[in-house]
Amino acid sequence: MILVFAETKDGKLKKNAFELSSLASKIAAELSTQAVAVVVGACDQPQEIGKYGISKVFHYDNSSLNDFDDYAYRDVIIGLAEEIGAHLILLSHTAIGKALCGRLSVRYKADCISAINGLSVESGQIKYIKPVFSGKAFAHYSSSAERVVASLIPNSVSFSAGEGNAEVENRSDAVERSAVEIIKRDVISGTVPLPEAELVVSAGRGMKGPENWGIVDELADILGATTACSRPVSDTGWRPHHEHVGQTGIAIRPNLYIAIGISGAIQHLAGVNNSKVIVVINKDAEAPFFKAADYGVCGDLFEVVPKLTEAFKRFKAEN
Amino acid sequence: MNILVCVSKTPDTTAKVDFIGDAKKYNEEGKQFIMNPYDEWYALVRAMELKESNGGEVTIINVGPASNDPILRKGLAIGADKAIRVDAEDTDAFFVASQIAAYAVDNGFDLIFCGKETIDYNGSLVGSMVAELLNQPFISYASKMEYTDGTAIVNRDIEGGIEVLKLKTPFVLSAAKGLAEQRIPNMRGIMMAKRKPLDVIPAVDAGSGLSIEKFELPADKGSVKMVDPNDMDELVRLLHEEAKII
Numbered sequence: 001m002i003l004v005f006a007e008t009k010d011g012k013l014k015k016n017a018f019e020l021s022s023l024a025s026k027i028a029a030e031l032s033t034q035a036v037a038v039v040v041g042a043c044d045q046p047q048e049i050g051k052y053g054i055s056k057v058f059h060y061d062n063s064s065l066n067d068f069d070d071y072a073y074r075d076v077i078i079g080l081a082e083e084i085g086a087h088l089i090l091l092s093h094t095a096i097g098k099a100l101c102g103r104l105s106v107r108y109k110a111d112c113i114s115a116i117n118g119l120s121v122e123s124g125q126i127k128y129i130k131p132v133f134s135g136k137a138f139a140h141y142s143s144s145a146e147r148v149v150a151s152l153i154p155n156s157v158s159f160s161a162g163e164g165n166a167e168v169e170n171r172s173d174a175v176e177r178s179a180v181e182i183i184k185r186d187v188i189s190g191t192v193p194l195p196e197a198e199l200v201v202s203a204g205r206g207m208k209g210p211e212n213w214g215i216v217d218e219l220a221d222i223l224g225a226t227t228a229c230s231r232p233v234s235d236t237g238w239r240p241h242h243e244h245v246g247q248t249g250i251a252i253r254p255n256l257y258i259a260i261g262i263s264g265a266i267q268h269l270a271g272v273n274n275s276k277v278i279v280v281i282n283k284d285a286e287a288p289f290f291k292a293a294d295y296g297v298c299g300d301l302f303e304v305v306p307k308l309t310e311a312f313k314r315f316k317a318e319n
Numbered sequence: 320m321n322i323l324v325c326v327s328k329t330p331d332t333t334a335k336v337d338f339i340g341d342a343k344k345y346n347e348e349g350k351q352f353i354m355n356p357y358d359e360w361y362a363l364v365r366a367m368e369l370k371e372s373n374g375g376e377v378t379i380i381n382v383g384p385a386s387n388d389p390i391l392r393k394g395l396a397i398g399a400d401k402a403i404r405v406d407a408e409d410t411d412a413f414f415v416a417s418q419i420a421a422y423a424v425d426n427g428f429d430l431i432f433c434g435k436e437t438i439d440y441n442g443s444l445v446g447s448m449v450a451e452l453l454n455q456p457f458i459s460y461a462s463k464m465e466y467t468d469g470t471a472i473v474n475r476d477i478e479g480g481i482e483v484l485k486l487k488t489p490f491v492l493s494a495a496k497g498l499a500e501q502r503i504p505n506m507r508g509i510m511m512a513k514r515k516p517l518d519v520i521p522a523v524d525a526g527s528g529l530s531i532e533k534f535e536l537p538a539d540k541g542s543v544k545m546v547d548p549n550d551m552d553e554l555v556r557l558l559h560e561e562a563k564i565i
Contacts, residue, residue, distance in 0.1 A: 070450075070457055093443075095477040098435075099459040102412065102447030111527050112413060114442045127532070132440050136336040138535050139440075144528035180456050180490075183472070183483040193479030223565075241462075241497060242480065247332060247438065248356065248496045255564045266333050270438070277562045279554070280543070290543050295557060299548025311551035315559065 002028050002035040003086035005077055006049055006057070007096060011042045015196065016092040018052045020152055022159035023119060024090050025053025030121040033087075037166070038080050040073055041065040050166030052159065057166045064174045068096050070103060071178035078107050086147070088126065093151040094195065101151045110147035117156035117253075117274075134247060134270035153274075154196050155253050191226050194245060199225035200254045200275070202245060203233065206261020206282065206301055210238035215305045216260060222312045228252070230262045246271035261301050264289025281305065320375040320466075320488070322366040323426075324399065325419055325433035325445060327355040327409075328383055328390045332438060338534045345439075345534070354390045357434025359397070360501040361494035366432050367398045368499060369466055375429070376400045382409040382418045388517065395512035396504035402515070407522035412440075416448030417525030423453060429469075429488040435460050435495045443493070450491040458484060462497035 006017035105112030234244035257275035450457030
């Protein structure tokens with residue numbers, strides 16, 4: 001039995017919950033077992049997970065569970081895993097997943113493999129593939145343990161919606177929380193957070209100053225992309241800290257990463273080299289980033305970026 | 320207050336990544352090793368600041384062979400009072416967490432800090448495992464922490480923002496950018512580090528069924544395709560028709 005921890009945000013299942021469910025149901029079929037899901041806290045449509053191959057979802061719906069708490073979430077997930085005899089617990093490698101993954105494995109006496117980007121079945125055994133050395137290599141893991149807890153980096157596997165609803169089993173008991181008190185949450189609204197973004201437009205020192213960011217925002221707007229920046233730009237305060245991608249900032253893996261006026265230091269690449277397609281715009285033909293790029297444009301960004309925005313506008317109008 | 324800071328040894332960010340022994344082991348030959356940046360820049364430095372304003376002692380702990388001692392000496396040079404090395408290969412996160420938890424149980428700490436992840440295995444596991452082994456709360460990806468009289472206010476980085484949490488010691492925290500500013504050890508610190516205790520202790524039993532079957536390097540990207548800066552319609556066409564991402 002595989003147990004998927006399906007995360008929600010604002011009462012809706014998150015995209016990475018669907019991604020995880022699709023992968024879990026595929027692996028379950030190959031192992032001739034079943035994949036079920038657990039949803040913790042308020043959720044409008046838990047049955048929707050059925051479109052991604054999950055036949056049953058356990059919904060723990062009590063106000064004590066609406067905000068994440070590591071003790072309460074641990075107790076719910078481990079309690080259910082013991083009850084159904086889960087051999088594999090799958091989480092997403094998100095803020096919540098990072099807080100929980102190791103804790104769950106210790107409590108469940110399971111092996112733990114975090115931050116994987118793929119799972120496969122070979123001769124009846126599960127293989128776990130994990131990017132290591134900040135994406136510069138991959139490690140193939142196996143486990144001889146009866147139980148495993150693993151977390152999948154969001155946006156790792158492709159998936160699509162099918163048909164059907166999952167059977168929902170509601171459980172409404174209150175669960176004891178830890179003594180950690182949540183004072184407030186400040187989250188930017190309106191855009192997709194960087195770790196989950198499929199399209200990212202990022203800019204660096206080549207922008208010359210924060211007053212020039214209008215052309216970056218316009219390009220991001222037309223694409224529906226999330227904006228990001230390099231370390232020097234966030235360190236000097238041109239852009240907020242939460243936009244910094246790279247080794248010390250946020251690691252991302254979008255489908256498209258457009259880097260504008262960023263030279264491509266190795267520490268920056270470590271955070272973005274899992275992007276599927278990289279476009280680099282830089283006036284310096286020797287910028288190291290071109291070596292890591294799929295498409296390059298060597299030119300003045302103040303001319304190239306508005307032209308690219310116009311080209312996307314024409315494309316949108318025609319398609 | 321007494322703080323335990325967990326420090327790892329990792330290859331330098333710029334070190335080449337290659338493997339030996341049937342691609343089962345990282346090739347350490349000729350590589351430069353450093354203290355994991357999140358452990359050094361944020362976890363250790365914040366621990367030093369807390370000690371400076373509240374008194375107490377900062378202990379650093381590492382699991383690894385004698386060749387890790389220079390990493391611990393650097394931690395002592397930055398200002399830690401003493402260092403502990405658990406003399407064993409750091410096979411996986413559970414093994415490391417079990418060593419740290421065993422030492423912490425015997426010695427009692429108000430706070431245990433580690434970095435948000437190591438830059439080699441990027442697992443982000445040791446902190447949450449230590450917390451569970453000690454039955455303490457764990458705050459992952461802390462980018463700010465204020466402390467007064469046994470109570471801490473901590474910012475946790477979450478997707479697209481932060482969560483502000485209030486809790487009492489003891490607890491475990493993993494450090495992200497923002498928690499502190501990097502400190503460079505000065506000559507006095509380096510000299511004093513030589514006289515500070517570095518104790519080597521044996522490992523406790525802790526096993527797992529995990530094994531790495533092989534490492535592999537990513538497929539070559541192929542060379543970059545350059546597009547005429549005056550023809551951005553061509554770039555859009557390539558992204559649509561060739562890369563198929565828009």
